[in-house]
Structures are given as C-alpha cells and as structure tokens.
Amino acid sequence: MTKKRIYIAYTGGTIGMQKTDQGYAPTAGFLTQRVKANPEFQRPEMPEFAITEYSDLMDSANMTPQDWQTIADDIRDHYDDFDGFVILHGTDTMAFTASALSFMLEGLTKPVVVTGSQIPFAELRSDGQHNLLNALYLAASHPVGEVCLFFNNKLFRGNRTTKVHADGFDAFASPNLPPLLEAGIHIKPSPGVQALSASGPLKVHPITPQPIGVVTLYPGIDSTVIGNILKQPVKALILLSFGVGNAPQRPELLQLFQDARNREVIVVNLTQCLQGKVNMAGYATGNALSRAGVISGFDMTTEAALAKLHFLLSQPLSFQQRLEAMEQSLRGELSN
Numbered sequence: 001m002t003k004k005r006i007y008i009a010y011t012g013g014t015i016g017m018q019k020t021d022q023g024y025a026p027t028a029g030f031l032t033q034r035v036k037a038n039p040e041f042q043r044p045e046m047p048e049f050a051i052t053e054y055s056d057l058m059d060s061a062n063m064t065p066q067d068w069q070t071i072a073d074d075i076r077d078h079y080d081d082f083d084g085f086v087i088l089h090g091t092d093t094m095a096f097t098a099s100a101l102s103f104m105l106e107g108l109t110k111p112v113v114v115t116g117s118q119i120p121f122a123e124l125r126s127d128g129q130h131n132l133l134n135a136l137y138l139a140a141s142h143p144v145g146e147v148c149l150f151f152n153n154k155l156f157r158g159n160r161t162t163k164v165h166a167d168g169f170d171a172f173a174s175p176n177l178p179p180l181l182e183a184g185i186h187i188k189p190s191p192g193v194q195a196l197s198a199s200g201p202l203k204v205h206p207i208t209p210q211p212i213g214v215v216t217l218y219p220g221i222d223s224t225v226i227g228n229i230l231k232q233p234v235k236a237l238i239l240l241s242f243g244v245g246n247a248p249q250r251p252e253l254l255q256l257f258q259d260a261r262n263r264e265v266i267v268v269n270l271t272q273c274l275q276g277k278v279n280m281a282g283y284a285t286g287n288a289l290s291r292a293g294v295i296s297g298f299d300m301t302t303e304a305a306l307a308k309l310h311f312l313l314s315q316p317l318s319f320q321q322r323l324e325a326m327e328q329s330l331r332g333e334l335s336n
C-alpha cells in the first residue's frame with residue numbers, strides 16, 4: 001500500500017526553540033534536523049512527510065493576520081500533492097490561527113492539524129515529539145476534512161479551542177464541544193461529535209488586519225471606557241458579558257450600542273464564562289442588549305469570534321450579510 005504523504009509547515013513556537021540569553025527563541029534548521037534524525041518518525045506505521053521551515057520562525061505572540069494568510073496560501077500551494085497538513089505553531093496564539101484557517105479554507109476535504117509543544121522538542125520531558133508524532137499519524141490514519149488542533153492526546157475542532165493552561169501539558173480545552181478524537185490506548189471518537197464534511201473544491205479566502213475591539217465587562221465598568229473603544233475606527237466590538245449574555249442595564253451604555261449599530265459597527269455578545277452560551281432572551285439585562293442591536297455570538301470562543309470577524313470583514317459582504325453570518329455556523333464554530 002502506498003504511504004500517505006503529509007506536509008509539515010513549521011512556523012515557529014516553543015517546539016523548535018533553544019535557550020538564548022534573552023529566553024527561548026526559535027533557531028533555524030534545528031527542529032527539522034532533530035525530527036529527521038528521530039527513528040520514531042521513520043517507523044513503518046508512520047506516513048511520509050516533508051517539512052517546510054518558514055524563513056521567519058516566530059514566537060506565536062508575533063503572529064498577525066498576514067501570517068494566517070501565508071499559512072493558508074502555503075496549504076493551497078501544496079494541496080494537491082499531499083494527503084494532509086500539520087502546522088507546527090506556538091501555543092500562545094495557536095487557537096487564533098486554527099480558528100482563522102478554518103474560515104479561510106472553504107471546502108476542505110483533507111486534514112489540517114495544528115500542533116506544537118510546551119517544552120522544546122530537544123529538551124528532556126518534551127511534549128513536542130508526542131504531539132507531532134500523533135498529529136502526523138492522525139492526519140494520515142484518521143483524515144477528517146477540517147482544521148483541527150492536536151494537544152495532549154486530544155484532537156479538537158480548531159475553532160472551538162482556547163488556551164487554558166500557561167505552563168501545563170493540558171494547555172488546550174474545547175469547552176463547548178468534546179474532542180473529535182481521544183488518543184489513548186485506542187483512538188476513539190467522542191460519541192455524538194461529527195466531523196465536518198465538505199465536498200471541495202478548496203477555496204482559500206483572503207484575510208486582512210481589521211480594527212476590532214474586545215472588552216470584558218466588570219461590575220461598575222464606566223460607559224466611557226466602552227464609548228472610547230467604540231470611538232476608535234473599530235469595525236466590530238466583542239463584548240465579553242456576564243453569564244448568559246447580561247450587561248448593566250444603563251441607558252447611556254445601551255445608547256452607545258445603538259449608535260454603533262447605526263454606524264454599522266458589529267457588536268457581538270459573548271459570555272465571559274468558559275462554558276455555555278449566550279441567550280439574550282434569558283434576562284432583562286440581556287434582552288436590553290439585543291434590543292440595542294447587539295448580536296449573539298452563542299457559544300463561540302473569543303478566538304473564533306475574533307477570527308470570524310476578521311474573515312467576514314475581509315470579504316465583499318454587506319453589513320447585513322456580515323451580521324447574519326456571525327450568528328450562523330460556517331465551520332462548526334458555534335451551536336445556536
């Protein structure tokens with residue numbers, strides 16, 4: 001049987017870092033050489049793979065929407081020649097990149113698995129070898145046609161993930177959707193969780209930087225704080241509200257949201273709780289937001305909503321079309 005071929009795009013992150021005087025930083029050539037020399041990656045059960053190391057290896061804290069575009073274009077350029085894709089990426093903004101790629105890659109029928117590590121590949125007790133080995137193996141043996149994130153034995157839908165641990169191996173969670181697969185002694189799907197199924201062809205959408213505000217509500221927050229964010233040239237605001245989508249019911253605050261809507265600024269309501277979804281019909285304090293033109297983000301993560309807003313604002317759509325798309329599931333990113 002011919003072996004599957006997987007394309008590895010190495011963008012940077014701790015997985016390939018070495019210690020420097022200023023702390024960990026990526027080093028050109030180092031990870032690629034270590035992976036190729038590691039016999040585990042050459043086992044007969046493993047797929048063939050090719051590694052492309054990006055010229056500007058980065059700590060993912062430095063990633064921008066232009067970098068999301070570079071990765072998406074790279075996948076497009078190699079799409080026909082490979083059976084699946086593994087993106088090696090820093091963990092800090094991995095959930096943002098996985099979310100952005102999910103929107104940019106429409107009609108995906110091959111797996112794109114984003115992974116990385118908390119300890120560099122070359123160090124003692126690194127989770128890098130384990131994560132990369134599993135990501136490669138799953139991309140070849142369990143080919144789901146969607147953008148996933150693999151970390152610590154779980155394959156998640158990428159746009160459902162969030163980084164929840166700064167220094168533990170269990171760094172990612174998918175609070176509102178169980179993992180697609182869990183890799184224990186056996187590799188098992190989660191009951192009731194269906195992978196996405198597109199029929200292709202692949203279409204890569206452009207994404208450009210967009211001015212988007214994010215504000216976390218807190219008791220007694222002054223309306224001018226929010227008013228000032230809305231005064232900037234923002235095109236959208238993510239409101240991280242209380243509970244099922246509640247905010248202080250103050251006339252001047254509600255007026256700010258109404259004015260934003262009239263100026264065609266998208267205001268999306270997400271809950272600041274880790275789990276559960278926005279329901280603005282639940283309480284008068286949430287209902288007032290919806291009457292002021294705030295739309296629901298349901299159970300999207302902040303990362304998914306931020307990436308989706310970038311995506312929608314980068315497409316030639318009307319304000320109304322963007323509002324509607326925000327409240328619909330485009331790539332399995334929300335349940336409404």
Ligand SMILES: NC(=O)C[C@H](N)C(=O)O
Pocket residue numbers: 012013014015058059060061089090091092093116117118119
């Ligand atoms: N574990 C990591 O990869 C963290 C690193 N700062 C990054 O995001 O690139």
